[in-house]
Amino acid sequence: MEGRERGTMDYGLIGIVSVMILFGLIVLLSASSPNAYKQFGDSYYFLKHQIIFGLIPGIAGLIAFSRIPYTFWKQHAWNLLLVSIGLLLLVFIPGFSAGFGTSHSWVTIGGFFSIQPSEIAKLTFLFYLAGWLSTRDERGVRDVNTGLIPFLSVLGIIAILMILQPDTGSMTILAAMSLMVYFVAGAPVAYIGGLMAAGLAGISLLIAITPYRAARFTTFLHPELDPKGIGYHINQALLALGSGGIFGFGYGHSRQKFQYLPEVAGDSIFAVIGEEMGFVVAVLVVGMFLLLLWRLIEIAKRAPDKFSKYIVVGVAAWIVVQAFENIGSMVALMPITGVPLPFISYGGTSLAMLMCAVGVVLNISKHTK
Numbered sequence: 001m002e003g004r005e006r007g008t009m010d011y012g013l014i015g016i017v018s019v020m021i022l023f024g025l026i027v028l029l030s031a032s033s034p035n036a037y038k039q040f041g042d043s044y045y046f047l048k049h050q051i052i053f054g055l056i057p058g059i060a061g062l063i064a065f066s067r068i069p070y071t072f073w074k075q076h077a078w079n080l081l082l083v084s085i086g087l088l089l090l091v092f093i094p095g096f097s098a099g100f101g102t103s104h105s106w107v108t109i110g111g112f113f114s115i116q117p118s119e120i121a122k123l124t125f126l127f128y129l130a131g132w133l134s135t136r137d138e139r140g141v142r143d144v145n146t147g148l149i150p151f152l153s154v155l156g157i158i159a160i161l162m163i164l165q166p167d168t169g170s171m172t173i174l175a176a177m178s179l180m181v182y183f184v185a186g187a188p189v190a191y192i193g194g195l196m197a198a199g200l201a202g203i204s205l206l207i208a209i210t211p212y213r214a215a216r217f218t219t220f221l222h223p224e225l226d227p228k229g230i231g232y233h234i235n236q237a238l239l240a241l242g243s244g245g246i247f248g249f250g251y252g253h254s255r256q257k258f259q260y261l262p263e264v265a266g267d268s269i270f271a272v273i274g275e276e277m278g279f280v281v282a283v284l285v286v287g288m289f290l291l292l293l294w295r296l297i298e299i300a301k302r303a304p305d306k307f308s309k310y311i312v313v314g315v316a317a318w319i320v321v322q323a324f325e326n327i328g329s330m331v332a333l334m335p336i337t338g339v340p341l342p343f344i345s346y347g348g349t350s351l352a353m354l355m356c357a358v359g360v361v362l363n364i365s366k367h368t369k
Helices: 011-040 045-067 071-075 077-090 117-134 138-142 144-164 168-184 189-209 211-221 232-244 269-301 306-330 348-365
Strands: 097-100 103-109 113-115
Touching: 011 045, 011 269, 011 348, 045 348, 071 077, 071 117, 071 306, 077 117, 077 144, 103 117, 113 117, 117 144, 117 168, 117 306, 117 348, 138 144, 144 168, 144 189, 168 189, 168 306, 232 269, 232 306, 269 306, 269 348, 306 348
Parallel strands: none
Antiparallel strands: 097 103, 103 113
8 A cells, every 4th residue: 555656545444444334334233123123113224224314425425525636625624614613503593403312413404314513513624624724834833823822712612512512522522633633733732731631621610510411420430329320321331341241142132232221323332342242343343443543644644735634634533532432431431422433333424424534535545645
């Protein structure tokens, strides 16, 4: 792959992503079938929904974005910032907003299907951020007035809109992605450390003033306190992972998916992987994300310019941080935030936008040095 000619896509990246998506569909079929049959009388409902509203649009997006010159997104960076803000505002407009649990992070279209604007905003905001940073030299990035304050102001607007939904999980991913791109662009370590400390302080404040967040955090620290109440989710996830052992019960033989484990096709799908396929396959899943990270880093190292480099770094941070959030919450290393496992969990908007992001990276890979 190192010596490929200009104009050839990175087929290694295509192969890794294809394997992950195929594996995700296979796992989704098993994990979602009991719930799908109970709710809709169709064991394949969630699988078909994922294919129709996630995979097919994702393939179309991947092909289209891989053919659109990546410089197009730089030319429209400001417009894409407005798109990001507009999408996040849609969830507050009656008639469009659709709620799920305590969150109102979805928008219904024609009453037929829904999308999650925060997933789209991750990519559109990344385009804006990469375009803005690529117009500044290192001195401009490091300067407080031309670098830190504008960066913090724009990120703050996006973060506040996500918090109000509330969608703390997506906000954390977008903030981490933005900080990584800002750091690679030349921001001092002191800036990054200070922003991370401020972010942790802000999250601590949100936990303190919001009862359900405080309950989640307490459960994260002491999952044994309320195993039949707020601690039910994490306890069932740990039970699924622990009972799977080294090699699991076998594909399709999960017990927790039968109405015991909440969000079994979405946030909790990694627990089903561990229960059915065991520790070995669970580790291989983590390994696949590390392999994908390595491939993206290689493309970023050979990117033709700053803008394309920042895009690839942002996509890598997006995928890896989201995977870490999801897997970490299932093994009790982090509070449960409700984010899907990239390429694997149920969620059409998430899968489609990740594939679009991969399409942009594939276009960049055709121009690598």
